[in-house]
Amino acid sequence: MAVVTDEPKAGFRLGMLIYDTRYRSITIQIVVLILVMAGVAWLVDNLLRNLAVLGRGIDFSFLGNRSGYDINQTLVEYTNDSTHARATLVGLLNTLLVAFLGCVAATVVGVLAGVMRLSKNWVIARLMTVYVEVFRNIPLLLWILIIFAVFTEALPAPNAFRGENPAASMVLFDTVAFTNRYTAIPWLIFDNSMGWLTLGPVYLNIDLVLIVTAVVGGVFANRAILRRAKRIQEATGERPTTWWQPILALFGPIIAVFLFLGTHVDAPTLQGFNFTGGLQVSNSLVALWLALTLYTAAFIAEIVRAGINAVSRGQSEAAFALGLRPGRTMSLVILPQALRVIIPPLISQYLNLTKNSSLAIAVGYMDLRGTLGGITLNQTGRGLEAMMLLMLIYLVISLIISGTMNIYNNSVRLKER
Amino acid sequence: MKATSDPFVRREMLAPAAPPITEAGAVKWMRENLFSSPLNVILTVLGIGAVVYLVSHIAPWMLRGVWNAGSLSECRQIIEARYGEGVTGACWALIRERWPQYLFGFYPSELYWRPVLAFVLMLVAIAPVLFDALPRKMLWFALVYPALGFWLLWGGSVWVPVMALAGFGVGYVAAKVVQPLAGTILASIAAVLAPVLWWLFAAGPVAAALESLIPIALQEVRSREFGGFILAFTIGFTGIAFSLPLGVLLALGRQSDMFIVNKLSVGFIEFIRGVPLITLLFTASLLLNYFLPPGTDFDIILRVIIMVVLFAAAYIAEVVRGGLAALPRGQYEAADALGLDYFKAQRLIIMPQALKISIPGIVSTFIGLFKDTTLVVFVGLLDPLKGITDAVRASTDWKGVYWEPYIFVGAIFFIICFSMSRYSMYLENKLKTDHR
Amino acid sequence: MKQSVFLGTLAATALIAGGALAQGTSTLDTVKARGELNCGVNTGLVGFAAPDANGNWQGFDVAICKAVAAAVLGDASKVVYIPTTSSDRFEQLTSGKIDLLSRNTTWTFSRDTDLRIDFVGVNYYDGQGFMVRKDLGVSSAKELNGATICIQTGTTTELNLADYFKANNMAYTAVPIETNAEGEQQYLAGACDAYTTDASGLAATRAAFADPENHIILPEIVSKEPLGPSVRHGDNAWGDIVRWTLNALIAAEEYGITSTNIDELETSSQNPEVQRLLGTSGELGKMIGLEPNWAMNAIKAGGNYGEIFAATIGESTPIGLARGLNAQWTQGGLLYAPPFR
Secondary structure, eight states: OOOEEEEESSSSSTTHHHOHHHHHHHHHHHHHHHHHHHHHHHHHHHHHHHHHHHTOOOOGGGGGGOOOOOOOOOSOOOOOSSSHHHHHHHHHHHHHHHHHHHHHHHHHHHHHHHHHHOSSHHHHHHHHHHHHHHHTTHHHHHHHHHHHHHHHHHOOGGGGGSSSSSSOOOOOOTTTTEEEEEEEEEEETTTTOEEEEEETEEEEHHHHHHHHHHHHHHHHHHHHHHHHHHHHHHHSSOOOOEEEEEEHHHHHHHHHHHHTEEEEEEEEEEEEEEEEESSSEEEHHHHHHHHHHHHHHHHHHHHHHHHHSOOHHHHHHHHHHHTHHHHHHIIIIIIIHHHHHHHHHHHEEEHHHHHHHGGGGGTOOOOHHIIIIIOOOOOOOOOOHHHHHHHHHHHHHHHHHHHHHHHHHHHSOOOOO | OOOOOOOOOOOOOOOOOOOGGGSHHHHHHHHHHTTTSSSHHHHHHHHHHHHHHHHHHHHHHHTTTTTTTTTTHHHHHHHHHHHOOOOOBBBBBBHHHOOOOOOHTOOGGGHHHHHHHHHHHHHHHHHHHOOSSOGGHHHHHHHHHHHHHHHHHHHHEHHHHHHHHHHHHHHHHHHHHHHHHHHHHHHHHHHHHHHHHHHIIIIHHHHHHHHHHEEEEEEEEGGGGHHHHHHHHHHHHHHHHHHHHHHHHHHHHHOSSSSSHHHHHHHHHHHHHOOHHHHHHHHHIIIIISSSOOOOOHHHHHHHHHHHHHHHHHHHHHHHHHHHHHHHHHHHHHHTTTTHHHHIIIIIIIIHHHHHHHHHHHHHHHHHHHHHHHGGGTTOOOOOIIIIIIHHHHHHTTTTHHHHHHHHHHHHHHHHHHHHHHHHHHHHHHHHOOOO | HHHHHHHHHTTTTTTTTTTTTTTOOOOOHHHHTSSEEEEESSBBBBBTTTOOOSHHHHHHHHHHHHHHHHHSSSSSSSEEEEOOOTTTTHHHHHHHSOEESSSBOOOHHHHHHTTTTEEEOOSSOOOEEEEEGGGOOOGGGOOOEEEEEEESSSSHHHHHHHHHHHHHHOOEEEEEESSSHHHHHHTTTTTSSEEEEEEHHHHHHHHTTTTTGGEESSSSOSEEEOOEEEEEEOOHHHHHHHHHHHHHHHHHHHTTTOTTTTTHHHHHHHHHHHHHHHSSSSSSHHTTSSOTTTHHHHHHHHHHHHHHHHHHSSSTTOHHHHHHHHGGGTTTTOOOOOOOO
């Protein structure tokens, strides 16, 4: 008599795809993948059919055509004979410039405002509360417009600097002029300028490269000198006199570079309709920068406040018990700990600021959206291509920012468990 | 010897001396709160100076404002007649004449009650979500509200939104029918599939049939007639309401162990968060049509809402992910220990807690989104800030007005956003359970 | 429509393909079936297109929309005005969201060819000019070397400006601005020396200043800006309708047909051209697929070209534009409607 054993079924049943937890997740993933791919295929198919109906294709060749328009702030060489690609680059650099300036200033203002909001000084704490609430609760677009308009209305036109008894005068020994178009400041002129180095699509200002190299080199040399001094001190107990070496290391190269380039200072003077000479920082940049800074700083202030509040009160009590003064308690005990709470939301504020800089067009600051997504798009009519390129560039910038900040965040994170 | 003198015993206490003037009342308060250190003295003086400067420059201009005038030039004349040549003042008459446009856009004026009612009902609908003190039963109204609000705003036959809601009923019935026959998984597939089929093929004809049988309809209003703050509310509120489910799904996807689901969710979230809203709005207005079947045509507000929903979903997903991450591990383990499957654990244990923690974040996302609705001006919609303002300034009467509309719109935005952020703070305090 | 809107939302916008207007059908049939004309206009330009306090659109460009709606549908009020920005106007037209673009748009070669839209005529001959303060002491645009100039972006203006200054070997700083309101504010505060846009816009802007007498419009017109309505490329029948509606308005002025005497002329006029135009003789309406009285309806909608001009931007309005180039050819202008026969 055969023994009936309850053998496990070796076969694979279709039902196991759904009911067996071993296979279920694979099933779900494959279904999702198929759905997503079908969706994408559907979209692409529609796109191709639509383009066929309209009788045009996706064509980026317009980027190589002459742009024909002027841009008021160009960090690299650009004329209206340059290509649309060049205009895009100019716009990108302008975006990066205002985003960088904005992030730095917003962090400073935000941390100050956040700390001051917790201040014991009643007036300051209230003022900061009002500042934070007013800026957080009104659309940024309005702030940009208002700040720009205030600049325009409050400052004198260049014309006011003219004549025997001018209505306005330059400040700082007649070298700086605040006008309602720009701020004219003295700037360095290089007589023996090295010009531009062209490496394919990349353009480098050799003067700038030299200066940056000199500064960075100086800093490294200085660190090497200090390390050496420390080593000698630890070995022999005597610190060599080094006070002149860091000064030489820090300032020597940069002075040498400036002498080599034949540098002199060029002060702005009023000529014709406008100031010439020096550097003119346009009000659209300053207003946009200020608006982005103040708006984002209001959010950062809240983040900082929340971060400080998140540090257990025992920490500050312990610091006081050790005899630290309030200022040092804040900078040595509270802020370093609060930083761990602050950094992640801070990253998204930096991202927001960068993306919000695309409102620049409201004050006529020619950023990426103003050149590629604005005039270039309008003149060429290549909406699809220009928008896709625009989104791609913004995406790359965002990913770079969040990637860098995440690396930093991981480095300061508490190592637990 | 007998002591003749009594020992000195104080029989009545001296009245305590008044504290020195520097240690009492307003002076003490000022000393401690305003002038406690040299730095604080400087800060206080600077702060007060800034306030005085701002007020003294702005207040006279605002107070000289004229409320009764038919055009900007009339305003200027009145102010000059009142205060002398060359004096300027605000021309509030513009607000007085055009406020309906700022609030309602070009919504037909005899129908203003509908958006107002829709707004009030919206408050009723979200109240039980926001305040726990209210009866839970009211949540049902919150579920019905989207259809009701849609009907009130756009009008048309009542059967369209009713049939659309009926889709959820169809899904529920389908799930109940399928479950005993084929099990939970197929039932949940049926619960998704049946409503979609219903909406695509059955809802339209059934609504038309019912409409011909029992016609109940409001006058139709077109999307094009929306503008001003109803536009901002419609886009903002719909954006948040519809992005919530999507955002929760994305958050779960991002938390998921399944490689493909996880990577797709991360990719979507990072893409949306990586591009400015303006470019997404441009996509809605210029490019969405390229990606839909040739000849598809639906209106711009809907297209904008779709993009705003996708945009908000990515942000909500991050907020909800934060909520999920804040839940103690023990909650997940406890759910597993009870033998709950994934969906039951999410529905009964995880989500109720995670969403509750996330409400402040969701409110902030909403405030951000509400402010961002001003960007729809860049795609030709009449937002309150610039769209309506530019249209108003294009009339010959009000050409040249600059500050007044901005101040008006800014003030309304501030009131709305500020009260929402106060609510969010109240909630944060309530949810704070640690004792410090 | 409401139905498809709402269902579309719920069904994740998918799959509702075929229902809406299928590509390839004629715009005329679509408009007739819809019973409304979708007309793209400016979001707000004084005198040309702006909504009033009740949301009724008015203006010179809007009148073209009304005339076309009256010609096609017999009712000038059957227009849906779709505000378009300078960035999205052409996409709106090519993607079929609007049937007609009447938004102070300059007729240029590349727009007519590369962007696949067709300009059907010119309703306003404009040109780019400069406005400066009188006390600047400038009397010619040639003296603007080194000036800061405000320009409205998204138009042909930037390119014209660049070309003009290049041709005259002058330098300038451009202050691009988004809207006219911002431009005025900048210009009045002295943030730019000159403000440049189409001469019609300059006149309108100047008229609204508190002190118009202190500003002058320089004599140089640096570009040709023929502004006209446009339609999608490829639907010639629809293009003909818009073109001849515009021509009918211009011809009506030439023959003295106004909105007040049109009914009288319909019965009494002995001029064969007027008879053909008003549909009392000939079959012009049938040839473009419209009612015989299409032109009458169009003219009744807002009057003939001259009446529209006078009511919206003419010398009696605050904008105060003179006819100039936009006078009839018989008056020394450029308006010249081809014969109706």
